[in-house]
Amino acid sequence: MSETAAKREANWVESENSSRKVKRAKADEDNGHFKIMFADKEAVVILEKTPIREDTLADLFSGSVLKLEMKNDIYSTYRLQAPHHLNEIKTTVVCPATEKHIKKYQRQESFLVEETGEDYESITLPYIQQQSFSLQWVYNILEKNAEADRIVFEDPDPKVGFVLLPDFKWDQKQVDDLYLIAIAHCRGIRSLRDLKSEHLPLLQNIFEKGKEAIMQRYNLPASKLRVYLHYQPSYYHLHVHFTKLGYEAPGCGVERAHLLADVIQNLQSDFQYYKTRTLYFPLRAEDGLLSKFKESGKL
């Protein structure tokens, strides 16, 4: 940042608190979260553009300046400069901010990784095995040692059974952001990569009975549900996500989610589909697995 720019920033901050001085600003991707130094204090500054309100529309249209950018047939685009009071930016400051605050508000950069069947065997699987992530909390749920009162539905069958319960992200206050997880009773299926045609009865059972249970409990039909697996999953024990269609649940993007219906079809036509196929998934900059792919010259 140039000296002049830094000075101007300092002026801005000084208008609020003369003892503070901006030393540097670092933007975090595109989410409007910035880490800033005020003199010797680190701060998190969050800038949010808020939705346009219908009741301001008339004033917005009458008080704005329009700059034409492009015209093609019936389509045209403009830059609109709105009156200040109709286009404010919501600003939240955390100061002083600890490292914990800074990490919390920073969105990490992600990279799309291309993993062939061989890459899985030589890079991903050894990494998963070496990390030996604890699944104790999953077993606690399956054995009713924890969260038993949160269970929405259970099929106790050891081979095709599962437990259905709300994801922590869902506060269960409204079905608009419904988010449930089905956790298979059967152990040892780490991810999509382990699925074979022998697991079709398990997958079909989770799909059918999960949808039925959600219909019964929340009155949401299958046509309002997005049912999918993650790859990579966040823990290596087979689980399926049920979210409401229209709710942009984190992790429902095409780069990480796989519709259970597609998984079933793919295994029906090729029992080795997920063993041999090249799969794509995002990994965050600080993910240990990303380092492994980089070390192998795969990124």
Next chain:
Amino acid sequence: MSETAAKREANWVESENSSRKVKRAKADEDNGHFKIMFADKEAVVILEKTPIREDTLADLFSGSVLKLEMKNDIYSTYRLQAPHHLNEIKTTVVCPATEKHIKKYQRQESFLVEETGEDYESITLPYIQQQSFSLQWVYNILEKNAEADRIVFEDPDPKVGFVLLPDFKWDQKQVDDLYLIAIAHCRGIRSLRDLKSEHLPLLQNIFEKGKEAIMQRYNLPASKLRVYLHYQPSYYHLHVHFTKLGYEAPGCGVERAHLLADVIQNLQSDFQYYKTRTLYFPLRAEDGLLSKFKESGKL
């Protein structure tokens, strides 16, 4: 809307085109899509607030006015009034807009539809043919009769060639929300359903040269890109979406997006994959195709 407000709107519009007159405005939820009357013509106006760019941060901080709202311990919130040129609203106008345009831009309840290969032949294809949506604006681009100056890259080959240009949703001010569309020169491929193994050279060419062009122009490597097709697409001429990984572009959810890399692999192992496979996609409540599925007892 009050008469005065309507008058002020009219002034705004008249500054652009004196024959137009705003009669009414209707907001759709909170997504900045509005239906507006210009004299006797219906129009869709889309107002979008764009991400905050890091390189404008110093100017933003120095040139803005801050209004304190709340202070509690280390947390405080403000309303920030930014200089006009740093806080423009991206405005897209479709005028005159048909009922179909208005429906397209309105957020409506969605339903997940299950379409077998037979359903496509008996329900979807006849519906597409009967509607005969105009593709004139696509041909205008391909023939350089419109938007020629927006083209980022072109491979003019009539069989495997394509034009790459920014999507309307992207204002091109920052790569954080990069969104480009590759439109195939080849005509007659309506959607995923029409893709056969004979189209692999076309798909691979779009994939490879599209990624190269984005690297050259925007310095974004393939590992930062999400490259996919929509099913159903919003227009029935083959096109591919390139969006930045990490940007939650509308329509990048697993229920509508298909990674181009997966499409290529699937066609390589089964040339009839997209002809025979059951596909799932969301349709909005007022979509004519949804009625067709309902009439056939499929929903």
